[in-house]
Amino acid sequence: MFLSVKEMEVRKVRFEETFQPGEIDFSSDAVTQSGPLRAEGVAELLANTDGEIRIKGRLSVTLEAECDRCLGRAQFHLDTGFDLFYRPSETLVVEPEVAIDEGEAEIGFYAGLGMELEDILREQVVLLLPLQRVCSADCKGICPVCGRNRNETSCNCRVEPANDRWNALREISRG
Ligand SMILES: [Zn+2]
Ligand SMILES: [Zn+2]
Numbered sequence: 001m002f003l004s005v006k007e008m009e010v011r012k013v014r015f016e017e018t019f020q021p022g023e024i025d026f027s028s029d030a031v032t033q034s035g036p037l038r039a040e041g042v043a044e045l046l047a048n049t050d051g052e053i054r055i056k057g058r059l060s061v062t063l064e065a066e067c068d069r070c071l072g073r074a075q076f077h078l079d080t081g082f083d084l085f086y087r088p089s090e091t092l093v094v095e096p097e098v099a100i101d102e103g104e105a106e107i108g109f110y111a112g113l114g115m116e117l118e119d120i121l122r123e124q125v126v127l128l129l130p131l132q133r134v135c136s137a138d139c140k141g142i143c144p145v146c147g148r149n150r151n152e153t154s155c156n157c158r159v160e161p162a163n164d165r166w167n168a169l170r171e172i173s174r175g
Contacts (some may be wrong), residue, residue, distance in 0.1 A: 001117040008045040008053065008114075015117055016040040017059070024118050029126050030065055034075065037061035041082075051088040053110065057081070059121055065133045069141035070149050074133050082124050084111045100131055 007013050017040070021033040044120040055127015060079040089111040140150035145157035 002114055003043045003049065003053075003055070003064060003117055003120075004114040005045060005053065005110075006113060008043060012042050012044040014040075014042050019121070020116065024122050026063070026122065026124075026125070029129070031063045031076075031129065032063060032065075034064045035062040037125075038118065042058065043115075046085075049087075049135065053115070054084070055085045055086070055115075055120060056083045059124060061125060063125070063129070065129075067135040067139060067140045068133050070135060070151055071150070072135050072139075072149065074135040076129065076133075078125060078128050080128060084120065084124075086115065 001018055002014055003013055003015070004087045017038070018038070019033075019037040021035070024033070024037060026033060027125060036059070037059065039057060043053060043055045046052045046054055058079075058081045060077075063076045063078070065074050065076070065081040066072075085108075089109045135151075142148065143150055143155050143157050146155050148155050
């Protein structure tokens with residue numbers, strides 16, 4: 001959905017959209033959307049500014065990624081509000097060496113006649129994703145000895161990294 005500044009000059013633009021998996025491209029972020037992404041809110045042109053836009057709303061989506069520890073499926077449910085401000089790119093002082101990719105709207109400013117809601121939502125979702133992508137906080141991960149998923153099977157491999165570390169320290173202190 002295109003959020004047109006021209007339209008915002010006349011009235012606030014309300015949106016209430018549902019994007020099915022695949023409609024917004026998350027492939028470069030190693031996540032897939034596992035249900036519809038719902039977004040609703042208002043885009044408005046702020047009075048007494050140089051064309052500054054405020055986009056306020058709420059989004060919810062469920063995403064799936066590979067668990068950092070066990071490589072299984074990790075699910076994330078995001079349901080959050082956002083309140084964003086964008087200035088027209090013409091007001092930016094552009095350093096000569098900074099190339100601006102016109103196909104990609106950077107957060108913080110917009111080019112031309114408005115913004116694609118999809119781009120804004122994609123940025124927000126990527127920002128909201130946790131850095132640690134785990135299937136659960138107590139995921140036991142993969143056994144470094146036999147390679148089994150410890151959440152599914154308990155193996156009898158002896159892994160005592162803590163002891164190894166103490167032994168190594170003892171070796172060092174002995175000189
Ligand atoms: Zn896991
Ligand atoms: Zn094992």
